[in-house]
Amino acid sequence: MFLVKLRPDLTGTGVSRRRARWVATIVFWTLVLLVLVFVVGPDTFTHDATGSSASRRPTPASATKSSRPTVGVTMPRSAPTRLKISKIGVNAPFTPLAIGPSGALGAPPANDTNLVGWHAAGISPGERGTALIAGHLDTVTAPAVFARLNELTAGDSFEVMRADGTTAVFVVDSVESFSKDDFPNRRVYDDTPKALARLITCSGAYDGAAKDYTENLVVFAHLAKKA
Template sequence: RPLPRSRPVRLHIPKISVDAPFTPLEVGATGQLEAPPPNDVNLVGWHSDGATPGETGTAIIAGHVDTATSPAVFAQLGALAKGDVFDVVRADGRKANFVVDDVETFAKDNFPDERVYADAKRPEVRLITCAGDYDHTAKDYTDNLVVFGHLI
């Protein structure tokens, strides 16, 4: 059952030892979701103008794979597989439990916006990080890794 709107507080992904606080993220001037601040390697962000985790719709959670100095919160995100579980602790004290439906990598220059960001009729979540090769000229990775999940 969907949960009411409530700000996410912590993300727990036991399989990859993630226990991270949230920060709100907005869509920037380029039309892309801003990334969490790079100075905290154990921080995830959520699209604060979208659905909150557990609410009907598609909640977007983003985290860094690494920084210039070390691996970051989503360094092992690609190890998740269909059937793995994770949860989001919310400001209302409830815990939204999710199961992984799929894990896919997409080229950033051919990213399926509609598939990843489209509003869902049930509570869904997307965990997103960088993947692929690092382009030193662009100072960015070539791909995005997306974990698709839904509330259980």
């Protein structure tokens, strides 16, 4: 709360009343500003280094069902069991992944070269929304399940076998790499009325100091049919 110190009235009652009204106006708008800061949130008023308005970074937890009408082919929720990408020789089982304390999606166990993970609390592959599927590029000893993911191109397809006995067939829309320092969260984790999937792995140069790759490769795909 702000305190406004008033000077004594040196010119009479009229001036005093005008000053009182002026002070009351300042106090009123100060209170309005305080309400906006505490109710809307301080993040609304912050800016990034470029001067543009900053907003909370979307995370995979944002990848939930859209309230808009469903568009295109969709399937009911069912956990994925196996991923097959015939073009690059992928035939791997799934493991569930969760969001970590930093807000990032966890990774499959680092010592398994033939395992993919999915955001188990999010959208299942084939369900309306954006399903997230992650896999390693390599391990300490050998290439891993997504070592050849960058060979996919628009028009290629892959299959996700599901626990309910059905198969979701996806078609690739694009394959793109992004710096981990400038990752397009909102685009990757679309809130969408369609059934989409994202295959995600590491790419770019290896940073020995950080012990991590500098980029992420993302395959953008849509559900083409169910079998």
